[in-house]
Amino acid sequence: MKRLLAFHVISRHTLRLHPPWHRLGRTTCLLLYAEHWICIEGNIASGKTTCLEYFSKTSNLEVLTEPVSKWRNIQGHNPLALMYQDPVRWGLTLQTYVQLTMLDRHLSTMSAPVRMMERSIYSAKYIFVENLYRSGKMPEVDFAVLSEWFDWITSNIDIPVDLIVYLQTTPQTCYERLTQRCREEEKVIPLEYLETIHQLYEDWLINQMSFKVPAPVLVIPANHDLQKMLHQYEEHRGKILMGSK
Ligand SMILES: Nc1ncnc2c1ncn2[C@@H]1O[C@H](COP(=O)(O)OP(=O)(O)O)[C@@H](O)[C@H]1O
Numbered sequence: 001m002k003r004l005l006a007f008h009v010i011s012r013h014t015l016r017l018h019p020p021w022h023r024l025g026r027t028t029c030l031l032l033y034a035e036h037w038i039c040i041e042g043n044i045a046s047g048k049t050t051c052l053e054y055f056s057k058t059s060n061l062e063v064l065t066e067p068v069s070k071w072r073n074i075q076g077h078n079p080l081a082l083m084y085q086d087p088v089r090w091g092l093t094l095q096t097y098v099q100l101t102m103l104d105r106h107l108s109t110m111s112a113p114v115r116m117m118e119r120s121i122y123s124a125k126y127i128f129v130e131n132l133y134r135s136g137k138m139p140e141v142d143f144a145v146l147s148e149w150f151d152w153i154t155s156n157i158d159i160p161v162d163l164i165v166y167l168q169t170t171p172q173t174c175y176e177r178l179t180q181r182c183r184e185e186e187k188v189i190p191l192e193y194l195e196t197i198h199q200l201y202e203d204w205l206i207n208q209m210s211f212k213v214p215a216p217v218l219v220i221p222a223n224h225d226l227q228k229m230l231h232q233y234e235e236h237r238g239k240i241l242m243g244s245k
């Protein structure tokens, strides 16, 4: 359901940001200005950033990429690399920081009525933390601390999501794209890791049998080459951006 931004509109000066609207009455403006929050979800290297880049050219749309650069450099430390080197020791460190930075993304001031965000605080917990814990690489006490933090955040803070776009790939496709992208920290990732992440995503968003899904899910098959992917994004543009059929 869309939220009407009565107080948002006034406090964030969005009337000033969208000049043509100042000619309408305030009530009309408030009724017109509804937020639409989209989260792009998918396995590692499934094409999320590429999808966001494509939609970033759309007017009245704000794109929020995952804060990976922060995860690779916090005051000179690289918790992403540390986590891949020794997940038992550094999993909690990375995931605590991921949770904080994703929350910060969710709560950042909106500059456009439609917001497209890469992943979410939900997938951080339901996919990556869950994976560390289930694979025996996160001690129970670390998992308990992260879970209490997550439960507190999601029960006390409104984190709006209207649509989840799931880029559905095979783990093999992701493995090939990840190898081609060649991010230094990820060179240690085996195909089996991507298979586990894939299964967690499928259980969450397709089978809907693991965790609560916070919004309707639009599945886009994403094994295709770039040209076909862009074509699909165009085909689904209305559904993605406005939630229309
Ligand atoms: N449809 C596609 N076909 C082939 N390569 C792709 C496609 N989409 C993205 N890539 C490439 O795959 C790599 C991972 O894509 P990226 O968008 O960074 O994934 P993510 O953000 O999901 O990790 C990048 O090198 C990107 O250029």
Ligand SMILES: Nc1ccn([C@H]2C[C@H](O)[C@@H](COP(=O)(O)O)O2)c(=O)n1
Binding pocket: 042, 043, 044, 045, 046, 048, 066, 068, 080, 095, 098, 123, 124, 125, 128, 129, 186
């Ligand atoms: N909660 C998370 C989120 C992401 N990661 C890792 C996975 C990748 O190595 C990297 C960025 O992911 P991408 O955008 O390329 O899919 O961060 C994690 O470990 N925990």
